[in-house]
Amino acid sequence: MWGMLQNEGSSQHLWEITAGLGVGVLAAAWLVVYLLRKFFQSTKEEQKDKFAASTPGTENASAFMAASMQGVIRQLREQEKELERLHKIERERAEQTERLSEEVTRNMPAGLVVVNATGIISSSNPAAEHVLGIRGLGFRRYSEALGPDSALTKLVAGCLETGKIFRREEVEHVPPSGDSRHLGVTISPIRRGEGKINGVICLLTDLTELAALQQRMQLKENLAALGELSAGIAHEFKNALATISGYAQLIPDAPPNEASDYARKIVDQTRNITHMVAEFLKYARPLEIPEERVELEEVLERAVAEVAQMMPQVMIEYKGDFGAVAGDEGLLRQALLNLARNGAEACAETEGGGHVTLWGEVVEGEEAGCQRIVVADNGPGIAPAAMPKLFRPFFTTKSNGTGLGLAVVQKIIVQHGGHIEVRNCTKGGAQFIVTLPLPRRVAEAVESKQGRI
Numbered sequence: 001m002w003g004m005l006q007n008e009g010s011s012q013h014l015w016e017i018t019a020g021l022g023v024g025v026l027a028a029a030w031l032v033v034y035l036l037r038k039f040f041q042s043t044k045e046e047q048k049d050k051f052a053a054s055t056p057g058t059e060n061a062s063a064f065m066a067a068s069m070q071g072v073i074r075q076l077r078e079q080e081k082e083l084e085r086l087h088k089i090e091r092e093r094a095e096q097t098e099r100l101s102e103e104v105t106r107n108m109p110a111g112l113v114v115v116n117a118t119g120i121i122s123s124s125n126p127a128a129e130h131v132l133g134i135r136g137l138g139f140r141r142y143s144e145a146l147g148p149d150s151a152l153t154k155l156v157a158g159c160l161e162t163g164k165i166f167r168r169e170e171v172e173h174v175p176p177s178g179d180s181r182h183l184g185v186t187i188s189p190i191r192r193g194e195g196k197i198n199g200v201i202c203l204l205t206d207l208t209e210l211a212a213l214q215q216r217m218q219l220k221e222n223l224a225a226l227g228e229l230s231a232g233i234a235h236e237f238k239n240a241l242a243t244i245s246g247y248a249q250l251i252p253d254a255p256p257n258e259a260s261d262y263a264r265k266i267v268d269q270t271r272n273i274t275h276m277v278a279e280f281l282k283y284a285r286p287l288e289i290p291e292e293r294v295e296l297e298e299v300l301e302r303a304v305a306e307v308a309q310m311m312p313q314v315m316i317e318y319k320g321d322f323g324a325v326a327g328d329e330g331l332l333r334q335a336l337l338n339l340a341r342n343g344a345e346a347c348a349e350t351e352g353g354g355h356v357t358l359w360g361e362v363v364e365g366e367e368a369g370c371q372r373i374v375v376a377d378n379g380p381g382i383a384p385a386a387m388p389k390l391f392r393p394f395f396t397t398k399s400n401g402t403g404l405g406l407a408v409v410q411k412i413i414v415q416h417g418g419h420i421e422v423r424n425c426t427k428g429g430a431q432f433i434v435t436l437p438l439p440r441r442v443a444e445a446v447e448s449k450q451g452r453i
Helices: 002-054 058-106 126-132 142-146 151-162 208-250 256-284 296-310 329-346 405-415
Strands: 111-116 121-124 166-173 181-191 197-206 292-295 314-320 324-327 354-363 370-377 419-424 430-437
Touching: 111 126, 126 197, 142 151, 151 166, 151 181, 151 197, 181 208, 208 256, 292 296, 292 329, 296 314, 296 329, 296 354, 296 370, 314 329, 324 329, 324 430, 329 354, 329 370, 329 405, 329 430, 405 419
Parallel strands: 314 354
Antiparallel strands: 111 121, 111 197, 166 181, 181 197, 292 324, 354 370, 370 430, 419 430
């Protein structure tokens, strides 16, 4: 019994101890949970405080917006001041450029007239008023200011209508004072890119004094040339008449055989005078150049054959390209034959044999090209002192020449719209270079297409 009681007491004691330990564990667990909860609550409150501090309330939001707007306004004002400063600089620069442009226009030695698209003179400088002899050009219709029938009005109208540029035109202008003036004119349209014409610019130069000076110089040159011609004719006639007079004085006292010889010499001199007069008339008489088609290769072939027959000791040939020109076949043949014969005569005494070459070249152009013919020989060349006088009438380096051959050649070439020049070759000899214009091409009629407009 005592043992049983003793065993029951021991079990109860163990149960009490176990119960105490369980309560202690539960208490410790509750304490841990409580502490963890307090820790998380404090952390959450700190986060809320931080969020509340970082996020303004209703009053703080209004203050923030006001401060932001003030900052934006302050930046806009600073930018506005910078823009005003830049605008002021650009305005001053534009005003300076405009003043410079006005000063340049006002002090230009050439006249400047600007006409707008409606035909009103929008701008002009003092030089233009002086050149045209008209005061107060501004804001007047150009046809009324310049005259409805004047050549300058026609050029301005043509430029306004078609946009064509007129460069270095020369026109006669009659100002209100009545004195005629010779003007140099350049007119160009005013466009924006490839757009329509907004007006024209006219540059005017007074060439009246220059034209008068050129006329006086031309008159002096004509008088000098006339004096040289007169002196040449007088010299040729004087020599021929002196020879004729001498032989005529010998005839009465001469035997019949000698008298007939003297008479024959008188006839020869008379023929020389007749030949000289005929050559002079070729040079002096105005030439009428027809618009006939002349095949130059055929002309040169005949000229070369004739010179080869006259001077077989000289080798003469032609090569290259030869086209057709408009003019007189007979006159062109005479000019080229004269050049070929002169070249053959110049090299006839050349050691190793004379050689004359006529070389042709056709030079193409946009509207019309030109034919170039070079007549070269291997003779002694031309003396530098004689070079500038070659084409003067009655100047000759030949003992029996009239001095009219090259003068007539030059006249024929010039009358055909060409020109001639001479130079010495580097390897010896001389060459005459003739340039003749080719006939202008006639534009072919084509069907209009919308894509080409």
